[in-house]
Amino acid sequence: MLHEALYSAIVCLAVFLGYRFARYRLSSELFLAQQVKPLLNRLKRISGASEPAEICGHEIQGLDAFLQQLAFQHDLLKDVVQTISEGILILQNGAILFVNQAVMKMLNIPGGLEQWHGRPFLEFCRHLTVQNGLAAWQNYKEKQVVVLELQTAVLEVEICGIANDSLVLLLWRDITPISNAEAHGRELVANVAHQLRTPITVIRGYAETLLDNESCDAAALKRFLEVILRNSKRLSRFIEDILTIAMLDSKGLTQKEEMSLDELLKSVLEMAGEEARAKGVRIQVQNELKHDLLLSASSLLEQAVFNVLHNAVKYTKPDSMVRVVVTAFNERVILRISDQGPGIPKEMQRLVFERFFRMSDGPASQIPGSGLGLAIAKEVIVAHGGSIYVESEGNGRGSTFVMELPLSMSE
Numbered sequence: 001m002l003h004e005a006l007y008s009a010i011v012c013l014a015v016f017l018g019y020r021f022a023r024y025r026l027s028s029e030l031f032l033a034q035q036v037k038p039l040l041n042r043l044k045r046i047s048g049a050s051e052p053a054e055i056c057g058h059e060i061q062g063l064d065a066f067l068q069q070l071a072f073q074h075d076l077l078k079d080v081v082q083t084i085s086e087g088i089l090i091l092q093n094g095a096i097l098f099v100n101q102a103v104m105k106m107l108n109i110p111g112g113l114e115q116w117h118g119r120p121f122l123e124f125c126r127h128l129t130v131q132n133g134l135a136a137w138q139n140y141k142e143k144q145v146v147v148l149e150l151q152t153a154v155l156e157v158e159i160c161g162i163a164n165d166s167l168v169l170l171l172w173r174d175i176t177p178i179s180n181a182e183a184h185g186r187e188l189v190a191n192v193a194h195q196l197r198t199p200i201t202v203i204r205g206y207a208e209t210l211l212d213n214e215s216c217d218a219a220a221l222k223r224f225l226e227v228i229l230r231n232s233k234r235l236s237r238f239i240e241d242i243l244t245i246a247m248l249d250s251k252g253l254t255q256k257e258e259m260s261l262d263e264l265l266k267s268v269l270e271m272a273g274e275e276a277r278a279k280g281v282r283i284q285v286q287n288e289l290k291h292d293l294l295l296s297a298s299s300l301l302e303q304a305v306f307n308v309l310h311n312a313v314k315y316t317k318p319d320s321m322v323r324v325v326v327t328a329f330n331e332r333v334i335l336r337i338s339d340q341g342p343g344i345p346k347e348m349q350r351l352v353f354e355r356f357f358r359m360s361d362g363p364a365s366q367i368p369g370s371g372l373g374l375a376i377a378k379e380v381i382v383a384h385g386g387s388i389y390v391e392s393e394g395n396g397r398g399s400t401f402v403m404e405l406p407l408s409m410s411e
Ligand code: ADP
Pocket: 307, 311, 312, 315, 316, 339, 341, 342, 343, 344, 352, 357, 358, 359, 364, 365, 368, 369, 370, 371, 372, 373, 374, 375, 399
């Protein structure tokens, strides 16, 4: 008799366990600790104490193993749920049944998880977007996805019913990087369109004028063609810059090779020479090195240095001087390029290295450009292990761009 009673007690316990575990999976550890373990211990005591109970000892052992496995799975589940970067929040009748650490972090809510258990969701999150999503789920019982824009992050919240819609599951995802990338993409398209519009409009306008005025004299024809040529050069420079930026983003630097510093300087001086002569600008080079040095450089390094020198020529006053001073210190070559242009105010000195940044007022804003030259220079120089910064007092007192480049290891 005792044997049968014990056996049915075990079966009932197993059914009860399965039911409770399925319903309260997340609080099973507590449940096991508080209710089932003492029951099991009692059963074990009985089975050890009486003869017929020993017959069903192996069922008790099986149940014990089952319970341990449940507890293990519970711990595992708990660890996973607390470790994942996705936020999980479960509601029961508008109150919080479960919330993981990720949600607290995303919403920047201080305090422990336990203190929120059983509290109304409205106290936890007052954002209207989420509350509206929740109301929509309650009305239509259909999955809702809402996007919550916080000051520092963008979150996507998926709201759906679980356990036959008796509970509501809110899944939180931080989509800030995706949203930033999308915004960045939109900004890029707008910037590119803006940069292309001016030269294309000028080229088109002058070409149409030429077509309409067949009797145009030779001097006017030359002037018009020069404008067309200047703007086509501006277009192709811009496209080159965009391609360089795209290459830096996708592949990074091309392979590095040893490059002579003298060769690099000669090449960039040649490239900047034509524009300098046209503007009456003299480029003075003061090389304080006793002998040539080797740099470990990709072909883009030449373009980076040229962009800085080209800017100096572009922004300096006509008929003024640009100075290039070359020194070395601590295994690094230091290039200082100074001009006699408008200068760059202190608060703008970090911004000029941002992609597409152009000064919105002052003399420099009158000179056409893409806002990519210094961004490319900085990205390339930093990728070579070097650095670049600008020194300037602003107010027409010129600028000095300082580039530090590491020497090749074999130097
Ligand atoms: P841009 O094609 O417009 O010259 P850059 O990225 O090379 O683009 O430069 C960004 C902005 O920084 C320029 O639009 C200009 O306002 C400012 N700038 C760059 N170099 C100088 C300089 N040597 N003197 C004064 N302003 C400069």
